[in-house]
Amino acid sequence: xxAYIEPRILxxxxxxxxxxxxxxxxxxxKIEESFRSFGFVPIDTxxxxxxxxxxxxxxxxxxxxxxxxxxxxxxDIALRFDLTVPFARFIxxxxxxxxxxxxxxxIAKVWRGENTQRGRYREFTQCDFDIVGSGSPAADFEILLxxxxxxxxxxxxxxxxxxxxxxxxxxxxxxxxxxxxxxxxLRTVDKLAKIGRAETASLLQxxxxxxxxxxxxxxxxxxxxxxxxxxxxxxxxxxxxAGGPCPEAERLRIIRRFMMDTGTxxxxxxxxxxxxxxDYYTGIVFExxxxxxxxxxxxxxxxxxxxxAGLYSKENISGVGASIxxxxxxxxxxxxxxxxxxxxxxxxxxxxxxxxxxxAYQALANRFRVRGIACEVLFEAGKVSDGKALxxxxxxxxxxxxxxxxxxxxxxxxxxxxxxxxEKRENSEGVSFDEAAAIIEQS
Amino acid sequence: xxAYIEPRILxxxxxxxxxxxxxxxxxxxKIEESFRSFGFVPIDTxxxxxxxxxxxxxxxxxxxxxxxxxxxxxxDIALRFDLTVPFARFIxxxxxxxxxxxxxxxIAKVWRGENTQRGRYREFTQCDFDIVGSGSPAADFEILLxxxxxxxxxxxxxxxxxxxxxxxxxxxxxxxxxxxxxxxxLRTVDKLAKIGRAETASLLQxxxxxxxxxxxxxxxxxxxxxxxxxxxxxxxxxxxxAGGPCPEAERLRIIRRFMMDTGTxxxxxxxxxxxxxxDYYTGIVFExxxxxxxxxxxxxxxxxxxxxAGLYSKENISGVGASIxxxxxxxxxxxxxxxxxxxxxxxxxxxxxxxxxxxAYQALANRFRVRGIACEVLFEAGKVSDGKALxxxxxxxxxxxxxxxxxxxxxxxxxxxxxxxxEKRENSEGVSFDEAAAIIEQS
Numbered sequence: 001x002x003a004y005i006e007p008r009i010l011x012x013x014x015x016x017x018x019x020x021x022x023x024x025x026x027x028x029x030k031i032e033e034s035f036r037s038f039g040f041v042p043i044d045t046x047x048x049x050x051x052x053x054x055x056x057x058x059x060x061x062x063x064x065x066x067x068x069x070x071x072x073x074x075x076d077i078a079l080r081f082d083l084t085v086p087f088a089r090f091i092x093x094x095x096x097x098x099x100x101x102x103x104x105x106x107i108a109k110v111w112r113g114e115n116t117q118r119g120r121y122r123e124f125t126q127c128d129f130d131i132v133g134s135g136s137p138a139a140d141f142e143i144l145l146x147x148x149x150x151x152x153x154x155x156x157x158x159x160x161x162x163x164x165x166x167x168x169x170x171x172x173x174x175x176x177x178x179x180x181x182x183x184x185x186l187r188t189v190d191k192l193a194k195i196g197r198a199e200t201a202s203l204l205q206x207x208x209x210x211x212x213x214x215x216x217x218x219x220x221x222x223x224x225x226x227x228x229x230x231x232x233x234x235x236x237x238x239x240x241x242a243g244g245p246c247p248e249a250e251r252l253r254i255i256r257r258f259m260m261d262t263g264t265x266x267x268x269x270x271x272x273x274x275x276x277x278x279d280y281y282t283g284i285v286f287e288x289x290x291x292x293x294x295x296x297x298x299x300x301x302x303x304x305x306x307x308x309a310g311l312y313s314k315e316n317i318s319g320v321g322a323s324i325x326x327x328x329x330x331x332x333x334x335x336x337x338x339x340x341x342x343x344x345x346x347x348x349x350x351x352x353x354x355x356x357x358x359x360a361y362q363a364l365a366n367r368f369r370v371r372g373i374a375c376e377v378l379f380e381a382g383k384v385s386d387g388k389a390l391x392x393x394x395x396x397x398x399x400x401x402x403x404x405x406x407x408x409x410x411x412x413x414x415x416x417x418x419x420x421x422x423e424k425r426e427n428s429e430g431v432s433f434d435e436a437a438a439i440i441e442q443s
Numbered sequence: 444x445x446a447y448i449e450p451r452i453l454x455x456x457x458x459x460x461x462x463x464x465x466x467x468x469x470x471x472x473k474i475e476e477s478f479r480s481f482g483f484v485p486i487d488t489x490x491x492x493x494x495x496x497x498x499x500x501x502x503x504x505x506x507x508x509x510x511x512x513x514x515x516x517x518x519d520i521a522l523r524f525d526l527t528v529p530f531a532r533f534i535x536x537x538x539x540x541x542x543x544x545x546x547x548x549x550i551a552k553v554w555r556g557e558n559t560q561r562g563r564y565r566e567f568t569q570c571d572f573d574i575v576g577s578g579s580p581a582a583d584f585e586i587l588l589x590x591x592x593x594x595x596x597x598x599x600x601x602x603x604x605x606x607x608x609x610x611x612x613x614x615x616x617x618x619x620x621x622x623x624x625x626x627x628x629l630r631t632v633d634k635l636a637k638i639g640r641a642e643t644a645s646l647l648q649x650x651x652x653x654x655x656x657x658x659x660x661x662x663x664x665x666x667x668x669x670x671x672x673x674x675x676x677x678x679x680x681x682x683x684x685a686g687g688p689c690p691e692a693e694r695l696r697i698i699r700r701f702m703m704d705t706g707t708x709x710x711x712x713x714x715x716x717x718x719x720x721x722d723y724y725t726g727i728v729f730e731x732x733x734x735x736x737x738x739x740x741x742x743x744x745x746x747x748x749x750x751x752a753g754l755y756s757k758e759n760i761s762g763v764g765a766s767i768x769x770x771x772x773x774x775x776x777x778x779x780x781x782x783x784x785x786x787x788x789x790x791x792x793x794x795x796x797x798x799x800x801x802x803a804y805q806a807l808a809n810r811f812r813v814r815g816i817a818c819e820v821l822f823e824a825g826k827v828s829d830g831k832a833l834x835x836x837x838x839x840x841x842x843x844x845x846x847x848x849x850x851x852x853x854x855x856x857x858x859x860x861x862x863x864x865x866e867k868r869e870n871s872e873g874v875s876f877d878e879a880a881a882i883i884e885q886s
Contacts, residue, residue: 010535021485039787041786050453090450093458103819113514141805142822191453257803345455359705366705
């Protein structure tokens with residue numbers, strides 16, 4: 001009685017079969033290509049770090065979710081739960097080796113012991129890109145432009161980036177004398193889309209009273225909604241509400257000018273309700289929605305922060321960055337039918353009618369590969385006596401997901417081929433190598 | 444008194460700075476491209492699995508090295524220490540979703556609490572590729588051909604794959620009546636290169652006595668050495684030593700034929716001393732050495748195994764596979780001066796002489812990007828009054844590692860550019876966009 005171990009995986013974790021993994025690779029490769037075209041460079045950091053590094057002063061939800069344990073040497077270690085904290089540690093540790101401004105991307109797995117009942121994964125890929133060491137509005141704008149270029153390259157179509165300035169919101173709160181409650185107000189406002197206007201109003205009233213709550217709602221709803229005002233008009237409204245001309249409004253005007261100069265203004269909405277709940281943002285903040293599927297939520301969010309590495313170094317390094325939600329983006333592309341889930345990279349499969357010719361089949365395959373045509377060979381001829389050997393090869397080739405099958409003659413490298421279009425199930429007889437390669441290249 | 448957390452990382456773990464990460468990406472991208480051209484498809488599996496799955500019947504060195512802990516739900520879990528065990532579990536769990544033969548590659552991180560004093564890393568990348576579900580010698584040969592193609596694509600130059608057949612060795616041991624000690628003998632022979640002939644002989648004598656030890660040494664040294672015999676001659680010698688014609692020798696003859704048919708015979712040596720210590724190989728086994736740097740050791744090893752998923756399923760699935768040692772390969776390429784460590788993907792940097800023109804600089808950059816030229820813009824003009832603003836941009840651009848710098852006029856999109864060759868430190872004045880793009884494309 002053999003006892004097999006059930007081949008199960010942990011809840012919240014996933015295997016990626018070839019079709020899924022090819023889909024993910026296709027997407028990340030396009031995004032990476034886009035990052036590189038803007039001069040962003042990749043880094044990598046360890047999956048495991050000292051818990052002290054990852055949790056810093058710690059506390060809260062994060063600490064409960066982290067995979068934390070003692071290694072064999074008794075060290076208190078943990079799996080990274082995001083790419084921001086390791087990046088901060090990286091910047092502090094490698095400051096002297098980096099040229100500022102430093103533009104990096106990092107696409108890697110992170111782990112969180114999330115409640116899987118909410119459909120969350122415990123292992124997922126983050127895709128972060130940041131510019132650190134420049135306080136310039138040009139850096140803010142490049143991150144925004146990068147989002148548009150990366151999502152366009154990913155095939156996500158046109159987008160709307162909803163933009164705001166955290167500093168302008170804080171200035172408004174100071175102006176209405178509510179600055180001391182700014183953290184609670186930010187957290188409440190950040191939930192607006194989720195909990196609705198009425199509950200937001202009621203929560204705000206509890207914090208700062210009816211009058212200020214109304215002013216706050218008026219501020220965050222300025223120019224927004226389904227038919228938002230022009231960027232400048234909204235900007236004028238909130239600038240006034242925050243007490244008149246100020247550096248933050250001026251910065252948004254400069255960024256607006258950059259939009260006009262690149263002809264990208266159609267991708268942006270100034271939306272004062274965008275605050276991002278997290279405390280560390282100090283400048284622009286933004287969320288990104290697909291025009292074709294806004295209801296799936298933001299596929300890329302971020303903002304400007306001061307003092308990234310403050311926990312690990314006394315040097316002040318500010319930056320601006322964003323994170324693409326790959327799982328959500330893939331779900332969106334699938335829902336929009338824009339995700340070509342391929343089973344294989346092979347364009348062509350070479351049939352096997354005589355197993356002793358496998359070397360020659362590989363030599364033929366290599367001629368196609370040299371032409372840039374990904375090509376695989378079948379290994380087994382099947383029983384020739386049953387008369388169905390070739391049919392079985394057709395079926396196998398179709399399952400593998402290639403478009404073309406070549407059946408060589410007995411002089412593999414010199415005889416003409418039979419070329420089968422596996423989608424149309426049509427054969428062309430007597431095709432030369434060059435003709436076959438040309439047909440495949442043009443398809 | 445601020446208390447900073449020292450930004451240290453765990454011993455045996457590594458950060459990858461951009462130059463290192465770009466080097467690793469360049470390498471794995473070339474290898475992946477090569478895998479894809481042969482029809483191998485990627486998969487991915489979780490970093491964390493049930494310890495029971497990863498350790499199976501467990502025991503030995505592996506168990507001591509694994510990062511193992513209890514998660515918040517009390518599950519006994521561990522980080523994967525290789526990609527073979529998760530692949531076996533994957534095959535057993537997804538058998539019905541896969542078309543056999545199944546050709547997969549998997550490039551991913553693994554973790555082992557190795558003794559770092561031996562220069563080992565505790566986190567490293569494995570690069571495995573396997574064909575499962577075919578017992579054909581054509582599958583064996585494709586793995587061998589794939590090694591040659593992948594290492595050639597990686598820029599490693601010509602190679603020698605030292606090949607043997609574990610089954611033929613076992614047949615020899617049975618023929619000299621030493622089969623019952625095969626595991627110990629295999630482990631001993633596998634250490635030959637490390638411990639030398641004399642100690643191997645002495646260890647073998649302890650196991651099977653002087654006479655059989657001498658026969659074994661004669662077998663494993665047949666045809667090998669610095670001037671190895673031709674493949675067929677060695678094969679004839681060991682076939683005879685193993686008792687005459689047999690299926691294993693016949694299989695090696697077929698594989699040899701495939702080598703001749705592809706003109707790749709120069710890459711292969713039949714070397715009976717190659718046994719691979721691990722127990723699970725049953726057919727061909729091999730190690731790969733760079734002609735330019737054989738002393739660095741094998742950069743790609745593997746073999747044929749039976750019953751991959753036997754721990755998790757009663758279905759017998761055999762396969763053949765190999766693993767490229769990326770760290771060793773990178774070290775070899777660096778030693779050979781074949782590793783072009785780039786700091787950046789950018790070909791061109793656009794200077795900033797007026798920060799208000801940053802939008803226009805991005806519009807110009809985008810024209811280059813559309814032409815396929817990776818291009819980044821600088822954000823800050825520096826103090827124009829000090830007269831050195833442009834010099835500072837030259838220095839920054841050189842540090843970033845690009846080859847070209849463009850200085851636009853005040854009408855960014857229409858004025859001619861100054862194009863600086865950063866390597867030669869030469870400026871060309873009055874260059875149009877098209878001229879600049881053509882110069883960069885041709886460089």
